[in-house]
Amino acid sequence: MASGAADDAVVLFSGGLDSATCLWHAAQNHLHVYALHFTYGQKNMNKEGMAVRLLQRDLNGRYLVGPDDRFQEKASMHVYAMPIFGATSAILSGGKGKMDKVQDLIVPGRNAVFLSIAYAFAAQRGARHVYLGAKRSQFPDCQPKFLALMAEALGLGLGAWSPVDLKLPLLGWSRQQTLDYARTLGVPVATTWSCYEGGTVPCGECGACLDRASAI
Ligand SMILES: [Zn+2]
Secondary structure, three states: OOOOHHHOEEEEOOOOHHHHHHHHHHHHHOOOEEEEEEEOOEOOHHHHHHHHHHHHHHHHHHHOOOHHHOOOOOEEEEEEEOOOOOOOOOOEOOOOOOOOOHHHHOOOOHHHHHHHHHHHHHHHHOOOEEEOOOOOOOOHHHOHHHHHHHHHHHHHHHOOOOOOEEEOOOOOOOHHHHHHHHHHHOOOHHHOOOOOOOOOOOOOOOHHHHHHHHHO
16 A cells, blocks of 8 residues: 555545445545545435435544544545536436436436546545446446546546546446445445435335345
8 A cells, every 4th residue: 555645545425335335445445535425416415415424424433543543534525516417317306207217317427527526636636546436337427438438538638747547446246246345345334325316215216226125
């Protein structure tokens, strides 16, 4: 493990199972992780917000080893409002459509925007690693080719002065493989929030709930 800011990692963190697994994985491999969370009008915004804070607190609690570490958070939280997507998807407030087919769930351009911001964020802080918890998925912006090309383009855009690499520890994994790894890492799975709805309990019917139920 290298030391200093260059070893730090930026993790795109929604508060769902995949990104929480990614965050726990990154915490094991880096001295400090920046958890980057976006609000963009998603219906489950409040539930996600609650999950990311509870998960961050849980993770930081695991790495506190003595009084000197009180002010040294393992994972710092950075929340940004990104209201550019409009009601382009059923998972956004005002969006139309059911929430069971993949085309109802796509937010066009989401990972392109999030990755661009994560790379800029990393470069500003001298961190050299960006993590995304993309697993096997039908979303076009979770496909290996797109992610490889984005990483190449963003790397070219930053130039040799700010080398940043994209790490995709869950790429190609199924929901079950991700869940098994999450349990190995000690992720508090029940604290994560996957449901696209914003109710007090998961709806049990949306694509995320069905996917999650098939594994748990
Ligand atoms: Zn649901």
